[in-house]
Amino acid sequence: MNIKSLKTYFFTELQTIQEDSEIESFFFILTEFLHNLKRIDVSLHPDFEVSETDLEKWKTIISELKTEKPIQYITGEAWFYGLRFEVNENTLIPRPETEELVEWIVESQKSKVDYLSIQKSNNLTILDIGTGSGCIPITLKKEIPSAFVSAIDISEKALEMARKNAINNKVEINFIHQNILETESLDEKYDIIVSNPPYVRNLEKQEIKKNVLDYEPHLALFVHDSDALLFYRKIAQLAFKILAPNGKLFFEINQYLGKETVELIEQLGFNNIELRKDFMGNDRMICCGL
Numbered sequence: 268m269n270i271k272s273l274k275t276y277f278f279t280e281l282q283t284i285q286e287d288s289e290i291e292s293f294f295f296i297l298t299e300f301l302h303n304l305k306r307i308d309v310s311l312h313p314d315f316e317v318s319e320t321d322l323e324k325w326k327t328i329i330s331e332l333k334t335e336k337p338i339q340y341i342t343g344e345a346w347f348y349g350l351r352f353e354v355n356e357n358t359l360i361p362r363p364e365t366e367e368l369v370e371w372i373v374e375s376q377k378s379k380v381d382y383l384s385i386q387k388s389n390n391l392t393i394l395d396i397g398t399g400s401g402c403i404p405i406t407l408k409k410e411i412p413s414a415f416v417s418a419i420d421i422s423e424k425a426l427e428m429a430r431k432n433a434i435n436n437k438v439e440i441n442f443i444h445q446n447i448l449e450t451e452s453l454d455e456k457y458d459i460i461v462s463n464p465p466y467v468r469n470l471e472k473q474e475i476k477k478n479v480l481d482y483e484p485h486l487a488l489f490v491h492d493s494d495a496l497l498f499y500r501k502i503a504q505l506a507f508k509i510l511a512p513n514g515k516l517f518f519e520i521n522q523y524l525g526k527e528t529v530e531l532i533e534q535l536g537f538n539n540i541e542l543r544k545d546f547m548g549n550d551r552m553i554c555c556g557l
Contacts, residue, residue: 271313357424358400396462401429463519464498525550
């Protein structure tokens with residue numbers, strides 16, 4: 268079967284499951300993953316012949332996509348801020364909203380008058396809490412190479428993947444296996460603390476797509492309705508003790524709880540609180556200081 272006929276077959280098999288735009292996106296992800304063919308290559312070489320062995324791989328993947336398994340878990344990789352990350356069922360799939368949070372942190376450093384001196388020193392310290400695949404600290408280390416970056420997660424399996432991603436992206440990260448809810452303090456002081464903690468309430472599960480609900484780790488997603496800001500309260504209390512002078516705390520937040528999260532952080536003694544929307548217009552991230 269040639270690649271042009273395969274595309275028709277692929278669309279026919281998935282058209283009752285996904286939107287055409289999503290199917291097309293999947294198709295070109297897979298042509299590059301399986302055949303190292305970019306979109307332009309597929310257009311220029313419609314007669315590219317797919318072997319029987321590779322066709323069986325396509326059929327297996329189509330079967331998995333029909334169950335709405337995320338394509339990132341099928342290929343075992345996701346892209347974040349231009350970097351490749353390995354992912355599996357122990358880690359959340361990196362999302363564009365989190366890229367915006369990372370961009371905010373990077374720009375906050377570049378906007379400083381002493382940015383060049385920061386780049387030349389080893390004084391800037393960064394801590395990511397609930398690191399998952401490691402996409403936040405690894406990207407920050409790439410963007411601010413001189414920084415000393417640490418990352419915490421409760422899941423040893425997630426940390427295993429994060430360590431692998433750090434090696435693959437050629438950066439050094441200090442990974443810590445720790446339950447942040449049981450952490451009263453840390454030995455270091457940090458200039459930047461960032462976290463994308465669990466924030467989806469159980470009452471919001473009906474809004475969650477099947478590909479997320481059935482496959483991504485619930486430990487990293489959900490909190491009890493009765494205490495939806497549990498992680499924000501705990502992390503902010505910890506940050507109050509371990510933020511360096513003029514340090515900043517950054518959060519990704521539940522879009523429905525922007526006002527409540529700001530009020531909580533304010534009550535805990537933080538100031539200069541800024542709430543930002545994501546590219547979809549939802550309240551999504553917060554920055555504050557002491």
